[in-house]
Amino acid sequence: MSRKPRSAEEKRKSRSALRRMLAYIRPYRLFFVLSLISALVVCAAQLLVPVFSGDAIDAMIDLGRVDFAVIGEALLKIGIVTACSACAQWLLAYAGNRLTFSVVHDLRDEAAAKLQRLPLSYLDAHPTGDLLSRIISDAETIGDGLLMGFSQLFTGVIMIVGILCIMLRLNVAVTAIVALLTPFSIFVASFIVRRTSRYFKAQSEVRGEETALINEGIEGLKVVQSFGHEAESLKQFDAVNERLRTVSMKAVFYSSLTNPSTRLVNNIVYAAVVLVCALTAVGGSMTIGGMSIFLSYASQYAKPFNEISSVITELENALACAARIFALLDEPEELPDAEDAKAFTAKGDVDVQNVSFRYVPERPLIEDFTLKVRAGQRVAIVGPTGCGKTTLINLLMRFYDVDGGKILVDGTDIRSMTRHGLRSNYGMVLQDTWLKAGTIRDNIAFGRPDAADEEVVEAAKAAHIHSFIMRLPEGYQTVITENGGNLSQGQKQLLCIARVLLNIPPMLILDEATSSIDTRTEIRIQSAFARMMEGRTSFIVAHRLSTIREADVILVMRDGHIVEQGRHDELMALDGFYAKLYKSQFALS
Numbered sequence: 394m395s396r397k398p399r400s401a402e403e404k405r406k407s408r409s410a411l412r413r414m415l416a417y418i419r420p421y422r423l424f425f426v427l428s429l430i431s432a433l434v435v436c437a438a439q440l441l442v443p444v445f446s447g448d449a450i451d452a453m454i455d456l457g458r459v460d461f462a463v464i465g466e467a468l469l470k471i472g473i474v475t476a477c478s479a480c481a482q483w484l485l486a487y488a489g490n491r492l493t494f495s496v497v498h499d500l501r502d503e504a505a506a507k508l509q510r511l512p513l514s515y516l517d518a519h520p521t522g523d524l525l526s527r528i529i530s531d532a533e534t535i536g537d538g539l540l541m542g543f544s545q546l547f548t549g550v551i552m553i554v555g556i557l558c559i560m561l562r563l564n565v566a567v568t569a570i571v572a573l574l575t576p577f578s579i580f581v582a583s584f585i586v587r588r589t590s591r592y593f594k595a596q597s598e599v600r601g602e603e604t605a606l607i608n609e610g611i612e613g614l615k616v617v618q619s620f621g622h623e624a625e626s627l628k629q630f631d632a633v634n635e636r637l638r639t640v641s642m643k644a645v646f647y648s649s650l651t652n653p654s655t656r657l658v659n660n661i662v663y664a665a666v667v668l669v670c671a672l673t674a675v676g677g678s679m680t681i682g683g684m685s686i687f688l689s690y691a692s693q694y695a696k697p698f699n700e701i702s703s704v705i706t707e708l709e710n711a712l713a714c715a716a717r718i719f720a721l722l723d724e725p726e727e728l729p730d731a732e733d734a735k736a737f738t739a740k741g742d743v744d745v746q747n748v749s750f751r752y753v754p755e756r757p758l759i760e761d762f763t764l765k766v767r768a769g770q771r772v773a774i775v776g777p778t779g780c781g782k783t784t785l786i787n788l789l790m791r792f793y794d795v796d797g798g799k800i801l802v803d804g805t806d807i808r809s810m811t812r813h814g815l816r817s818n819y820g821m822v823l824q825d826t827w828l829k830a831g832t833i834r835d836n837i838a839f840g841r842p843d844a845a846d847e848e849v850v851e852a853a854k855a856a857h858i859h860s861f862i863m864r865l866p867e868g869y870q871t872v873i874t875e876n877g878g879n880l881s882q883g884q885k886q887l888l889c890i891a892r893v894l895l896n897i898p899p900m901l902i903l904d905e906a907t908s909s910i911d912t913r914t915e916i917r918i919q920s921a922f923a924r925m926m927e928g929r930t931s932f933i934v935a936h937r938l939s940t941i942r943e944a945d946v947i948l949v950m951r952d953g954h955i956v957e958q959g960r961h962d963e964l965m966a967l968d969g970f971y972a973k974l975y976k977s978q979f980a981l982s
Contacts, residue, residue: 410715414535417496424492431485432547438478440555443689445470451682489543497536504528504718512727513792514752522605527721530604531597531714538711546704549697556694560687564679567669567687571694574662581654585647589706592644594713599637601717606633648706655698666691727812728794736814739899741768741930742803743789749797750788758784759953762798766946768899771926773933773941775974776950782934785950786902789932791815820893824905826885833862834869836888840896848895855925856891858884883911894925901931938975947971 418425445467452463505528508516516524560568610617610626617626670687673679679687745764751757759781766772774782787793788800791807800807807815828836837852838844849869853859861884865871873879880888893901903922923943935941942961949957949964949971957964957971964971 406716407709407712410712410719413719414496414539414712414715417499418492420499421492421495424488424495427488428485428492428543429547431481431488432551434481435478435485436548436551436555438474438481439552439693440559440690441474442471443686443693444559445474446689447680447682447686449682450685451680485548486544489540492543493536493539496539497532500535500718501528501532504532504721507722507724507726510726511724513787515724520602520605520609522603522608523601524721525608526601526604527714527717530600531717534597534714535711535718538707538714541704541707545700546708549701549704552693552697556690560690560694563683563687564673567666567673570665570669571662571691574658574665577658581651581658585651585654589644589647589651589709592640592647593710594716595640596637596644597710597714597717599633599640603630603633603637606630644710651706659694659698662694663688663691730811731809734809734811734814736811736817737803739802739818741770741899742766742801743900743930744801744804745785745788745798746801747798748788748795748800750784750793750795752784752793757953759788762953762955764948764955766930766932768930769928770945771931771933771943773935773944773947774950775935775938775941775947775971777974780950781953782950783904784953786904786932786934789902790819790821818898819900819902820896820898821902822886822890822893822904826882826889828873828875828880828885828888830873830875832867832870832872833865833888836873837869837891837895839892844895852891852895855894856887858887858891861887897925897929899929901926901929902934903931904934905936938978949974 449464449467452460452467508524557568557572560571606629610630617623666687670679670684674681674684743764743766745762748759748762749757750759750762762781762785764772774785776782784793788795789807791800791812794808802810802815802818829839834846834849835842837849841848846869850859853862853869862869862871933941933944941947945960946958947961947964948955949969951970957967957969959967965975
């Protein structure tokens with residue numbers, strides 16, 4: 394196994410993560426102070442018990458010479474401090490939990506809010522499972538590390554300092570032996586911890602990769618089973634799982650060395666204390682009760698080092714996870730709206746002027762693209778896969794910003810509008826349906842939560858989904874699972890169509906909106922769409938060219954450029970690229 398020490402960059406990230414974690418703790422400093430005070434009380438109680446016990450032992454001088462008054466007083470004191478210790482221990486746990494879970498709550502809130510502000514390009518480039526792992530698993534690990542820190546680190550440090558101070562007052566020589574041997578324990582613990590940090594960081598990264606793979610497998614389970622890809626998927630998972638096992642074993646192996654190593658050093662310290670105390674007691678310089686106090690302290694002195702070494706290991710793991718969350722929080726956000734950006738209700742004029750765009754710098758997609766659409770026009774966009782149809786929709790909605798040129802709505806550059814204001818002027822029905830876990834009504838009224846029940850029903854009727862909904866056990870109050878897993882693809886798409894029909898904005902985008910619907914229902918939906926599109930600017934992306942014959946303008950795209958445009962009959966008369974596409978769909982066998 395490699396034992397490379399942490400690099401300077403890793404140390405810098407660890408220190409940075411620690412400083413930022415302290416900033417998250419600052420708002421809850423009251424609980425921090427309460428934890429510290431409680432730890433002091435717990436430690437003081439534990440330090441006093443050996444003293445009272447030593448007094449009781451010294452009161453048992455000889456047979457028939459037992460001072461029961463002193464023993465009774467010692468037992469009473471032990472009972473009082475033990476009760477105080479129990480109360481302080483509960484308060485320490487309460488304050489530590491409140492602080493820890495509040496910090497984790499804030500981290501998750503900030504990470505979830507960050508996701509809403511990240512550009513779509515970031516979400517497209519990062520697996521969903523990895524993002525879930527950061528917000529859920531990594532945050533949980535941070536909580537565990539903080540909790541151990543407050544419950545054990547405070548008490549451990551205070552106990553070590555307190556024991557050394559008391560032992561120093563009782564016997565300087567014995568205390569000097571303990572103090573001289575202590576650095577060996579610290580050195581052993583720090584030596585091991587330095588080597589565990591990188592493995593915990595790798596463990597966190599591979600865990601995120603595994604979560605992403607599991608998420609991908611669950612979402613695509615039907616496709617995996619349909620193509621008989623189970624064995625290959627399992628093989629892929631086994632490979633990632635094996636890497637996680639390997640790196641986890643290394644992390645656990647090195648971290649597990651800490652406790653026995655420090656115990657070995659601490660047992661040597663204890664043996665040295667026993668030897669010196671025994672010789673001192675034989676010489677008459679120390680009473681038996683005093684010897685018992687020293688041995689008790691020597692035993693207690695070793696315990697905090699073992700706990701602190703475990704806590705440091707957990708904190709290293711927590712800091713590695715914190716660094717992953719902070720990396721997410723530090724990602725560049727979507728360009729902010731202009732200071733004078735405004736929201737307005739558009740009429741529907743859209744001008745695309747010399748637009749250029751590419752997802753990857755070295756791979757151009759759309760170049761020098763120009764388009765002029767008048768309010769109320771129906772614009773169909775057709776072309777082969779990868780020609781830029783959906784990319785154009787992303788640019789119109791400003792999910793991505795153009796690299797060159799500009800897009801105007803009613804003569805105003807969309808970059809001078811608020812994104813919310815721009816997008817509220819569009820209604821979208823996509824090929825990829827999305828439904829949230831909740832009732833049927835909640836999903837239809839997603840864009841208008843305050844819509845009346847009658848309006849929701851009318852939208853469902855217009856989308857030809859009302860009769861199906863009424864056959865469900867609870868009608869519109871029927872709860873569906875995440876992404877509508879208990880509905881067919883066609884039913885999910887009809888619900889998405891009803892969602893748009895409930896809140897019809899000035900402009901519409903229909904991206905293969907009827908791709909999962911049977912032909913008979915599609916004809917009925919098309920009539921509903923026709924009514925919906927009257928007087929509204931509409932962009933229709935379609936592969937089935939029969940559905941866009943009535944469009945006012947058909948844009949034929951190829952390699953990011955418009956190669957033909959016109960009405961259906963005009964394009965067919967040209968006998969160009971569009972005619973070939975159309976004929977290929979209706980060619981006789």
